[in-house]
Amino acid sequence: xxLVNLEQFFKENKQLVEEYLTANISELHAPxxxxxxxxxxxxxxxxxxxxxxxxxxxxxxxxxxxxGLPVAAAVEMIHTYxxxxxxxxxxxxxxxRRGKLxxxxxxxxxxxxxxxxxxxxxxxxxxxxxxxxxKIDPLTGMKLVEELAMAAGPEGMVxxxxxxxxxxxxxxxxxxxxxxxxxxxxxxxxFSLVAGATLAxxxxxxxxxxxxxxxxxxxxxxxxxxxxxxxxxxxxxxKRVGSDTANDKVTYPSLLTLEGAKDKLQEHISAAxxxxxxxxxxxxxxxxxxxxxxxxxH
Amino acid sequence: xxLVNLEQFFKENKQLVEEYLTANISELHAPxxxxxxxxxxxxxxxxxxxxxxxxxxxxxxxxxxxxGLPVAAAVEMIHTYxxxxxxxxxxxxxxxRRGKLxxxxxxxxxxxxxxxxxxxxxxxxxxxxxxxxxKIDPLTGMKLVEELAMAAGPEGMVxxxxxxxxxxxxxxxxxxxxxxxxxxxxxxxxFSLVAGATLAxxxxxxxxxxxxxxxxxxxxxxxxxxxxxxxxxxxxxxKRVGSDTANDKVTYPSLLTLEGAKDKLQEHISAAxxxxxxxxxxxxxxxxxxxxxxxxxH
Numbered sequence: 001x002x003l004v005n006l007e008q009f010f011k012e013n014k015q016l017v018e019e020y021l022t023a024n025i026s027e028l029h030a031p032x033x034x035x036x037x038x039x040x041x042x043x044x045x046x047x048x049x050x051x052x053x054x055x056x057x058x059x060x061x062x063x064x065x066x067x068g069l070p071v072a073a074a075v076e077m078i079h080t081y082x083x084x085x086x087x088x089x090x091x092x093x094x095x096x097r098r099g100k101l102x103x104x105x106x107x108x109x110x111x112x113x114x115x116x117x118x119x120x121x122x123x124x125x126x127x128x129x130x131x132x133x134x135k136i137d138p139l140t141g142m143k144l145v146e147e148l149a150m151a152a153g154p155e156g157m158v159x160x161x162x163x164x165x166x167x168x169x170x171x172x173x174x175x176x177x178x179x180x181x182x183x184x185x186x187x188x189x190x191f192s193l194v195a196g197a198t199l200a201x202x203x204x205x206x207x208x209x210x211x212x213x214x215x216x217x218x219x220x221x222x223x224x225x226x227x228x229x230x231x232x233x234x235x236x237x238x239k240r241v242g243s244d245t246a247n248d249k250v251t252y253p254s255l256l257t258l259e260g261a262k263d264k265l266q267e268h269i270s271a272a273x274x275x276x277x278x279x280x281x282x283x284x285x286x287x288x289x290x291x292x293x294x295x296x297x298h
Numbered sequence: 299x300x301l302v303n304l305e306q307f308f309k310e311n312k313q314l315v316e317e318y319l320t321a322n323i324s325e326l327h328a329p330x331x332x333x334x335x336x337x338x339x340x341x342x343x344x345x346x347x348x349x350x351x352x353x354x355x356x357x358x359x360x361x362x363x364x365x366g367l368p369v370a371a372a373v374e375m376i377h378t379y380x381x382x383x384x385x386x387x388x389x390x391x392x393x394x395r396r397g398k399l400x401x402x403x404x405x406x407x408x409x410x411x412x413x414x415x416x417x418x419x420x421x422x423x424x425x426x427x428x429x430x431x432x433k434i435d436p437l438t439g440m441k442l443v444e445e446l447a448m449a450a451g452p453e454g455m456v457x458x459x460x461x462x463x464x465x466x467x468x469x470x471x472x473x474x475x476x477x478x479x480x481x482x483x484x485x486x487x488x489f490s491l492v493a494g495a496t497l498a499x500x501x502x503x504x505x506x507x508x509x510x511x512x513x514x515x516x517x518x519x520x521x522x523x524x525x526x527x528x529x530x531x532x533x534x535x536x537k538r539v540g541s542d543t544a545n546d547k548v549t550y551p552s553l554l555t556l557e558g559a560k561d562k563l564q565e566h567i568s569a570a571x572x573x574x575x576x577x578x579x580x581x582x583x584x585x586x587x588x589x590x591x592x593x594x595x596h
Binding site: 028029030031033034035038081085088089090091108109110111113114116117118120121122123124125127128131137138139141142143145146148149150152153154155158159161162163165166 | 450
């Protein structure tokens with residue numbers, strides 16, 4: 001198994017993804033203000049985790065990452081639309097995200113709703129470039145359309161957001177908490193791994209295992225977030241330490257104790273790595289992603 | 299050319315479309331409240347113009363309408379999501395639509411935003427049933443995904459909505475007005491005709507003509523709306539006569555005079571029918587649709 005420099009891989013491919021996003025948005029024949037509003041939030045930074053996971057999966061199966069760009073861009077557009085709508089006054093009512101004014105603070109609420117709608121819709125247009133520009137088999141294209149719609153819609157991300165809203169101020173069980181995270185953030189992560197593997201013509205069996213990997217990675221990511229809220233350094237995590245406790249939020253540590261949450265984190269990381277080891281991957285990119293999630297300090 | 303009873307065709311197929319919509323929404327594995335919110339607006343009635351145009355086009359090319367159901371349902375879901383978002387307080391701030399409370403008045407603003415997002419996303423999931431249940435060629439499926447995303451997104455319906463908002467309170471030219479209607483309502487109508495023809499394996503040339511038919515039908519529909527606002531009977535059109543003038547809205551009659559608008563309406567209807575006559579259609583359904591648009595009293 002080839003050893004790849006994860007940092008280098010992320011840096012190079014992040015740039016590729018961002019250039020591809022910019023190129024696609026710039027080509028739009030649409031009123032300037034909606035293009036500006038879409039661009040504003042797409043350009044607002046972020047780790048580009050979902051597209052990078054997709055491209056890393058492609059490379060892990062020995063495929064050229066470039067064929068993944070349309071789908072990588074699509075999943076990032078969907079993630080971005082969800083942030084724009086989540087920040088609206090009627091949802092979380094946030095004025096800032098990553099240190100920048102939120103979309104509706106700059107463009108107004110109506111335009112923010114429409115910019116989200118536009119990004120969500122445009123993501124499905126961008127996916128069709130797989131067929132025209134990358135000569136991918138249309139049946140694979142339709143599978144990815146279905147997979148993305150399921151991951152993003154009422155049975156996926158939107159369903160998780162609804163469950164999260166419904167659960168506010170209520171006492172949640174561990175299963176409730178898992179349902180919320182598995183859907184609100186987990187389903188798009190799962191999509192990223194599955195889409196990469198699908199484009200690499202992985203077998204049904206391999207894709208099934210990657211779904212499980214995504215499940216463990218997604219929950220590990222969330223548990224680590226909860227732990228950092230207690231133990232992290234404010235400057236590094238970019239928000240006040242202890243905000244979950246202050247907001248009476250149900251978290252893994254509040255349900256399992258801090259030690260219990262740390263054990264659970266290790267369980268999920270180990271399970272993900274064991275599954276990855278059972279696949280014949282060309283390099284250790286996804287193993288490194290698992291370690292990164294467990295050890296990150298922000 | 300076979301003569302078909304349009305009223306009968308609409309009645310039977312409206313029921314088919316509504317049953318198909320209900321069946322698809324009912325199967326969702328999602329939190330009850332989001333399914334209820336999606337259903338509420340889908341069940342709120344309406345003429346189902348877009349799905350019926352799609353099925354009428356299929357039958358005009360001699361194909362079984364049933365294969366059009368997934369796409370017909372998808373376009374109706376997109377239309378419905380656009381109404382939910384348009385009614386939001388930050389957009390048109392409407393409390394009622396077709397005599398029923400708007401989505402956000404029943405489910406709250408946050409849930410209405412999410413119900414719209416869910417319907418928009420789910421529409422692309424439903425389209426993929428073409429492949430699995432109706433054995434349609436996946437390349438045709440991908441073409442329809444692209445066509446629907448273009449018609450609904452920033453280059454289509456969303457772009458028209460933005461232009462409409464930007465134009466409020468400004469003096470618009472006839473070209474501005476055409477841009478708004480062509481995009482805000484025209485593009486989904488165009489999609490309906492093009493999708494029906496695409497599923498019927500129509501030629502590029504035929505599809506090009508149907509795009510022009512859709513252009514004329516869409517503008518004729520809008521001009522007739524503007525005329526009814528001046529000459530219609532309040533009980534039939536369901537809103538106060540003269541509301542456009544009272545709201546200082548730029549309309550066809552305000553730009554062309556009432557007589558000029560009536561002439562323009564007839565021009566568009568004639569142009570649409572001439573184009574239809576140049577196609578070898580199996581029946582007169584689409585001709586009847588043109589007459590209906592020109593002669594309707596509500």
